[in-house]
Amino acid sequence: VAGGGIDVKAFAPGIYPRSEALVQATRDLERGRTTAEAVDEQFRRDTAELRRVQEEAGLDLLSDGLLRWQDIFRPLAEAAEGLAARPLTRFLDTNTFYRAVLVEGEPRLRRPLPAPDLPVGRWLATLPSPLAFSLAAQRAVPTQSLAANVLAPQIEGYADAGCALVVLSEPFLARSAAALPELLTGLAELPRPVPIALQLVFGDAGPLLGQLAEAPVDAIGVDFYATEIDAVVEGFPKELHAGVVDVRSSAVEDVREIREFADRVSARVANEVSIVPNGDLQFVPERIARRKLAVLGEARSPLKEAA
Amino acid sequence: MTEICFATREIGSLAKPPWRVKSFAGRPLEESDVAEAQRWGKRLEVDGHERLVELLRRGEFRSAELTEVDDWAARYAIALLERAGLDVVYDGEQRRTEMYDHVARHARGFEERGTVRSFDNKYYSKAAVVERPSVEGPQDVEEFRFVAENTDRRVKVPLTGAYTMVDWSYDEHYAREGALGGSAARRHEARRAFVQDVASNVIRPNVEGLVAAGADWIQIDEPAAATRPDEVALVVEGFNLATRGIEATKSMHICFSDYSALWPDVLELDDCLELQLEFANRDARDLGTRDEDRPGYVETLRLFREHGYPNVGLGVLDIHSDFVEPAELVRDRVLYAVDVLGDPERIQVNPDCGLRTRTWDVVYEKLANMVEGTRLAERVLNRAHAAPTMS
Numbered sequence: 001v002a003g004g005g006i007d008v009k010a011f012a013p014g015i016y017p018r019s020e021a022l023v024q025a026t027r028d029l030e031r032g033r034t035t036a037e038a039v040d041e042q043f044r045r046d047t048a049e050l051r052r053v054q055e056e057a058g059l060d061l062l063s064d065g066l067l068r069w070q071d072i073f074r075p076l077a078e079a080a081e082g083l084a085a086r087p088l089t090r091f092l093d094t095n096t097f098y099r100a101v102l103v104e105g106e107p108r109l110r111r112p113l114p115a116p117d118l119p120v121g122r123w124l125a126t127l128p129s130p131l132a133f134s135l136a137a138q139r140a141v142p143t144q145s146l147a148a149n150v151l152a153p154q155i156e157g158y159a160d161a162g163c164a165l166v167v168l169s170e171p172f173l174a175r176s177a178a179a180l181p182e183l184l185t186g187l188a189e190l191p192r193p194v195p196i197a198l199q200l201v202f203g204d205a206g207p208l209l210g211q212l213a214e215a216p217v218d219a220i221g222v223d224f225y226a227t228e229i230d231a232v233v234e235g236f237p238k239e240l241h242a243g244v245v246d247v248r249s250s251a252v253e254d255v256r257e258i259r260e261f262a263d264r265v266s267a268r269v270a271n272e273v274s275i276v277p278n279g280d281l282q283f284v285p286e287r288i289a290r291r292k293l294a295v296l297g298e299a300r301s302p303l304k305e306a307a
Numbered sequence: 308m309t310e311i312c313f314a315t316r317e318i319g320s321l322a323k324p325p326w327r328v329k330s331f332a333g334r335p336l337e338e339s340d341v342a343e344a345q346r347w348g349k350r351l352e353v354d355g356h357e358r359l360v361e362l363l364r365r366g367e368f369r370s371a372e373l374t375e376v377d378d379w380a381a382r383y384a385i386a387l388l389e390r391a392g393l394d395v396v397y398d399g400e401q402r403r404t405e406m407y408d409h410v411a412r413h414a415r416g417f418e419e420r421g422t423v424r425s426f427d428n429k430y431y432s433k434a435a436v437v438e439r440p441s442v443e444g445p446q447d448v449e450e451f452r453f454v455a456e457n458t459d460r461r462v463k464v465p466l467t468g469a470y471t472m473v474d475w476s477y478d479e480h481y482a483r484e485g486a487l488g489g490s491a492a493r494r495h496e497a498r499r500a501f502v503q504d505v506a507s508n509v510i511r512p513n514v515e516g517l518v519a520a521g522a523d524w525i526q527i528d529e530p531a532a533a534t535r536p537d538e539v540a541l542v543v544e545g546f547n548l549a550t551r552g553i554e555a556t557k558s559m560h561i562c563f564s565d566y567s568a569l570w571p572d573v574l575e576l577d578d579c580l581e582l583q584l585e586f587a588n589r590d591a592r593d594l595g596t597r598d599e600d601r602p603g604y605v606e607t608l609r610l611f612r613e614h615g616y617p618n619v620g621l622g623v624l625d626i627h628s629d630f631v632e633p634a635e636l637v638r639d640r641v642l643y644a645v646d647v648l649g650d651p652e653r654i655q656v657n658p659d660c661g662l663r664t665r666t667w668d669v670v671y672e673k674l675a676n677m678v679e680g681t682r683l684a685e686r687v688l689n690r691a692h693a694a695p696t697m698s
Contacts, residue, residue: 017423026428070427087589087603088426088627090563095475095531097426097563100589175536204491229488244487250420250435250477253487261487284477285421285433 008262008273009060010300013126013167013199013221014247014280015072016065017289022046043067051118053290057297060274061124061164064116065281071098072128072169072280073136075113080150082107083137091171094202094248094283101137109150112157120162127151129170129198130186131179143186152190159193167197167221167241171279174203174226180211187216197221197241201279202248206231213237223278224261225249232268239271243278244299245292250284252291258299275299311651311688313641314394315678316620318560318583319465319528320406320661321387321399321670327380330368344379347667351386353379377402378453385458391671392678395461395524398454400661406467406528407475408432409446414509416440420477429664435477436501441508445516452520463524464517465661468559469506469545470538473498474531495538502541506548514553524556526583530660532561536568540575547577556580558620562660563588566607570614582611583620585659587640588627594635596643604640608647618652619644622659623680624673629665631672637680642687651688656681 018026025042028034050065069075071091077083082105089100116123128136130147137146155166173183190196198212199221205212206227212220213236221241222232225248232240242265244258258275266273275296281289324347326340341363348356359379362372384399403409408431411417417434424430447464454462482497514525527549532542550557557578561569562585573582590603598605604621611619623640624632637656645651656677662670 020422023422023424023430027430030428088563089589090530090534090565094534095423095425095431224488225486226491226494227488228490246486248477249479249482249486250433251479251483257487282424285423287421 007301008275010275010296011059011061011124012063012277012281012293013124015069015282016050017282017286018067019046019286053293057293059297062118062122063124073101074099076150077101079113080107080109103137103140107141107146107149109153112154115158115161121164123163124165124167125158125163126167126169127154129168131183132170132172135172143182144189147186147189155191156193163194165195167199169199169201171201174200174205177207184215199241202226221276225278229264234268235270237270240269241274241276244275245277245296247277247279247281247283250288253295255295255298311685313681314655315681316395316463316657317388317393318657318661319400320663321384322663323401324380326363327376330376331373336363336366347383351390353382353386381453382457387671389460391674395463396458397463402450405431410467410472413446414440414442435479437479439504442512445513447513448516448520451517451522455521463526464522465526465528466513468527468529469502469510469549470542471529471531472505473501474534499541502545503548506545510549514549518553518555526558526560528560530562533564533568539569539572543572543575551577558583570610574614574616579617581618581620583657584622586622587625587659594639596639601643604643608644612648620655620657623656624658624677626658626660626662629669632676634676634680634683637677638683641681641684
């Protein structure tokens with residue numbers, strides 16, 4: 001069992017913010033002041049810079065930051081038969097919107113979305129959880145169908161391309177606990193060629209952790225800015241992804257506080273603990289996000305006492 | 308029986324004309340920008356617009372000239388809304404940077420932190436609260452006076468609400484300590500104190516100043532109202548603290564949210580005429596007045612009917628699309644709402660939200676059709692009421 005003296009893993013799933021330069025480039029494109037090629041080039045620069053920042057921070061797994069994804073559902077909705085994206089809908093807990101998923105027929109992924117250009121075995125992918133996907137589609141299609149026909153082939157595609165971890169982002173469950181059986185049914189449809197994590201974003205995971213301990217996933221992500229540590233029962237059996245960097249706060253976390261908190265979590269969990277942001281870093285400006293990544297990396301190792 | 312007559316209104320923002328944007332940004336104006344000012348000046352019959360054209364042609368913008376440009380942008384926006392036929396107008400928020408930034412820049416206690424994405428390629432500047440917020444005085448009185456002096460229509464002043472200011476800000480003051488692993492009760496108290504301070508010390512002084520200057524309708528914009536369903540009571544508390552006892556019509560605008568989270572808390576809104584909500588964004592575009600024809604309206608209107616308060620500001624224009632709603636589609640949306648609520652007096656008509664993401668050409672067509680469609684609905688309803696009944 002991990003105590004205070006060992007490394008924990010650290011990584012950052014989810015959508016990463018665009019740099020001020022990319023923000024400006026996309027704005028300029030909409031106003032006809034630049035070209036699509038110039039914006040593409042800025043996307044490439046942002047992606048390369050994000051990789052450099054993660055490597056410099058010492059993160060264990062790399063993410064491409066989903067920089068081209070407009071929201072967590074849209075690329076999948078556009079890549080699947082039977083699905084489309086249209087009405088603008090506000091995400092809970094943020095001033096961010098997604099295009100609700102319109103169901104026009106039996107959903108089926110035409111072909112998996114391309115994998116990011118990252119080293120084999122050293123990158124993670126983020127996808128919506130089957131329940132989140134279904135709720136974004138106003139439950140117009142069963143959760144199992146989205147899981148089996150859209151998410152499953154995408155997970156297989158990522159695994160074939162060298163992905164080391166798939167994180168399923170779940171922003172709704174903490175407020176819709178009654179939907180847990182539906183989520184579990186959806187998760188049961190997913191293959192696990194690589195470890196699968198379910199990350200509960202922006203909500204108190206406490207009341208759900210007991211049942212999620214049995215969920216067919218390898219790890220559970222918990223937002224510890226919305227969940228008290230006592231909610232994690234002693235000996236929690238699954239790997240825990242501890243959301244210890246607050247993506248809704250502009251204040252950059254204190255390394256010591258995070259590390260000490262991670263040690264307290266590790267002491268309660270019978271499996272590994274990793275430290276992660278509690279959601280998408282896109283909710284803070286990029287210059288703050290990169291400082292948070294640095295803190296995350298620094299906190300993965302035991303604290304060194306001052307000489 | 309009194310004739311049924313719906314008031315048509317805008318919600319808030321319009322796009323800023325390119326000549327306004329460029330002159331403030333210090334970018335050179337092109338002939339096409341000047342031509343645009345000329346075209347709209349003629350089309351909207353803006354008195355003296357030739358002076359604006361001359362000013363733009365000179366191309367020298369010091370402080371006095373920029374003030375003039377701002378005034379012209381407001382005159383043009385008012386004229387656009389008037390010529391489209393609206394009964395209630397404002398200035399399209401031409402003088403404001405953006406609904407959040409406008410307030411955060413004026414108040415003490417906020418510091419800018421950078422840009423975050425709202426959706427697609429749309430972004431907004433976000434600030435952090437670093438000390439208890441306050442203002443030295445009302446912010447929008449001169450803006451209101453200018454509008455009132457330049458229109459004979461009724462004026463509705465849009466103001467960003469306290470809860471939205473809180474929800475869209477980072478908190479480096481109220482929740483600074485002990486956030487990691489902290490209790491829900493502690494988090495709630497921090498949020499509540501923040502809302503109370505913004506409502507009492509930032510928004511209310513503006514409301515008081517505006518009403519003292521003659522404003523008789525204050526619209527509190529709370530697009531974040533249902534962002535956290537367990538905090539709708541804070542939205543209500545913020546509205547009441549900012550407006551309680553103020554002698555004016557008061558209403559609230561909310562958009563792109565799960566409206567089922569609003570009730571029953573909104574029943575505690577103090578003297579709130581209506582909730583102006585977005586509906587068209589989630590509706591079908593075919594004509595018809597049956598439940599299945601109007602999927603964007605059915606569930607939310609049932610909430611209004613079930614709870615009986617407040618009234619509804621019916622969003623009938625999708626502000627994120629260039630699709631120009633035919634007058635007949637607007638008519639059917641209004642008729643459907645009347646059918647569900649059973650009381651036309653509980654309904655007024657507006658776009659889903661501010662129209663700032665659309666061009667003025669599209670906005671004009673949409674608004675003109677909104678007014679025409681509303682008049683069509685009135686005719687249908689008044690004919691029905693006038694017709695002799697058979698029993």
